[in-house]
Amino acid sequence: MRIGELAALLGVSTRTVRHYHQQGVLPEPPRRANGYRDYGMRDAVALARVRRLVQLGLSLDEAREVIAEDRSRELAEILTEIDADLARQEREIRERRAKLADLLRRAGPLGPDDVASPDLLMLLRAVSLPESKAAAWDRELLMLMDSVAAEPGRRRALAQLESLAADPEAAAVGHEFYRRLDELADAEPGDPRIAPLARELAGYSREHLLAGSGPATRGWDPALLDPFLDGLAPAQAQVVRQAVEIIATGFRTDAGTSATTG
Structure with a gap:
């Protein structure tokens, strides 16, 4: 071939x-x-x-x-080893799906009509998202999280997204994040671009998407995000994991500082 x-x-x-x-x-x-x-x-x-x-x-x-x-x-020996590795991956996927199922249970029971809110769908149709695999993944994640979110968290998140979409400068920075994530589609997990992008993404998220969410975000466990990362390449997933860890650690640090200085 x-x-x-x-x-x-x-x-x-x-x-x-x-x-x-x-x-x-x-x-x-x-x-x-x-x-x-x-x-x-x-x-x-x-x-x-x-x-x-x-x-x-x-x-x-x-x-x-x-x-x-x-x-x-021998080729047969290598193939047998690969098969064993695939079996381990299959078990890991089942475990990750179990984590996702637990996350959905904690978010509340879903009925057949539990989908993303009309307001979010209208907003996503109105904004101009780039032709980007990273943007498509982000859109799907937003819809999933909106479909399981309870009020008033859903309204607060939607308001933040609307504010972000109305700010041309902030939206342009967001599009640039998509472009940089797309560039990592074929990158190795140790690529030097990963850590700087994760830090910038964490800062951007805290400023534009998570303002006032400290108490809710302080308990984040980055491992719970794993079920949502299947659509990303390894290096891209590493960026998201590191960004979430930075956000969670940052909020924990902020809380500790406030408690100390208060």
């Missing part, structure tokens, strides 16, 4: 495959007489291994060592 077929098979871009070649992580097959490189089953397995190792937080240097060791192993 060609490089595009290999990339599509594993759900990555050809740019990602070429990047792994350039970094020496993924062996590059020689060109044939027709000028093309042909990839086989072992190449597909190696790419799958690289992606999984990166998701687990290994650096490319560490992944390179693992892939180099795999070259001396």
